[in-house]
Amino acid sequence: MRLTSNNAGTFKGVLFLIAIILVISVLAYSQFIVTQLKESTRKSLTQKIATYTALIRSDNPELIGFALQQIQDVDFPIIVTDDAGIPKLWKNVDVSPGDSSSESRQEIARLVREMDAQGNPPLPIRIAEGTTDWFHYGDSLVIRQLRWLPWIEILATGLFILVGYVGFQNIRRSEERMVWVGLAKETAHQLGTPLTSLLGWIELLKANGADAHAVAEMERDLARLNRVTARFSQIGSKTSVQSANVRSVIEETADYFRLRLPKGENAVRIESVYESEPRLSVNIELFGWVLENLIRNSIDSMRDGGGRIRILCSESSGVAHIDIEDNGVGIAPRSRKLVFRPGYTTKKRGWGLGLSLSRRIIEEYHGGKLFIKETSLGRGTTMRIVLPTAESAKP
Known part of the structure; x- marks a missing residue:
């Protein structure tokens, strides 16, 4: 902490x-x-x-x-x-x-x-x-009234403190939101110029007959950076959502990690299980970002190397449940309420923004919930995303 x-x-x-x-x-x-x-x-x-x-x-x-x-x-x-x-x-x-x-x-x-x-x-x-x-x-009447006076004073003071606390919390959240938006916009702006320059260099490499495979990989990574920049630029803006099949969004993100995870004895396996495949009204870029953060946290929790990440999708009464389950180190009981706080991290070089940003995206942009479904030290953690399906989200 x-x-x-x-x-x-x-x-x-x-x-x-x-x-x-x-x-x-x-x-x-x-x-x-x-x-x-x-x-x-x-x-x-x-x-x-x-x-x-x-x-x-x-x-x-x-x-x-x-x-x-x-x-x-x-x-x-x-x-x-x-x-x-x-x-x-x-x-x-x-x-x-x-x-x-x-x-x-x-x-x-x-x-x-x-x-x-x-x-x-x-x-x-x-x-x-x-x-x-x-x-x-x-x-006497005075004594009977005096018996109630301290309770009235305490109640009035309590209401005053409550109103002040709620107001303070709203101001703090508003300031945090402004910081989030400013940080995201500035990051997108700072990344924009070098990305544009890199696009020009790739075209120059193509013109000079550089290795086609190397150039293709560069283009793929550059496209990835452009997506990250686009995600940052959408924070604080009115984002558009579209109906998308949940499986296609999950598999796109999972495949990205599957190609890059180590193989062999210390391999991390990512499994996907679909009890149903509902359509969701989501911003694909931002929702994919949330999935990336959760999967990356699961990978980082497997400190001894090797492990399994299981993504389970189900649906109940117009609500989609997406569980990201791992068999990592788990979360300590005292940290369960802290993991979604901005700046909280157990990593030496972590910023502590991933889960906080993910919850903000799910709750504020998609009207859903993100929480710890269950966790146990030494056995792993299950994070759950709850979202209304596209059908239930229609007015």
Whole structure:
């Protein structure tokens, strides 16, 4: 793996750790504020109850009215019960104060249990000697809203980060695409001039009676270079597709390698198996380029010399599957998600662009998919191309 990939992974890990710390900090601080408010509410309520208890024992009607006013001023749910748990008074709950039906009593009893479960232990009210009422209370509206506040903040922050991340990814992909297009166009331009010159030299060789076989091989290789240049020039442009038999495209590419692979004990065999031969709507030049990249990677994976590459073509429900299977060294599990990244390579002199470019061609220009179907260290790899057939691709 390259150093840049390590740095990127470390940077993402640090960002994730910071995000976790921020979330925990927000939740902890919000919980601290809620606890402080609840404690403040409890102290205030204790004072009110002490005042209420002192005044309710008075024979003065005005003092008794003032005591009741202390309770009426409470702005959070309260329920007063006797020693037996029978409700006597309630306020700021979803039950009318004058409703004494059995259903209302059951609802009040449920609310009492709910209030006590919120961490608000009931406060005693000693009305007279041997007589104690219990003051049950729930959280105020402010506290209930504060409980939701950190989650709302985290959600809003998460949405903001998500939108920013998506925007950043789109910008990055757009920049990568521009780099790809610029690199491809410049490569095609740089190759164009010497290729034109070579064509002139070949004509001169013919005129001077050079060896016909040598000139023919030069022309064949020059035609090959022209095809490569044409491929680069099509990157970033609106490419044309045509209906083509999948077998003819595969065999043309496979034959190119068969003629050039070593023979003998360390030979690499390329086999083709066609369970079906669908027609595909493809740009033949670019699609052939993808096949070349995949076959070349399979050849490079056979480091000990010798091996087998099997190309299997099948069709299912209007979709063509092209598998390129080899018995090379395979791909390590940690590298499976990295092989399609631009710049990732295990070769000493590789650019790490072949698979990334191949996936881009298949997905963006042909509406298909390219992925690792299966791989195993020491046993080989199978890459799969999925493309709609020409019939299913028709509007």
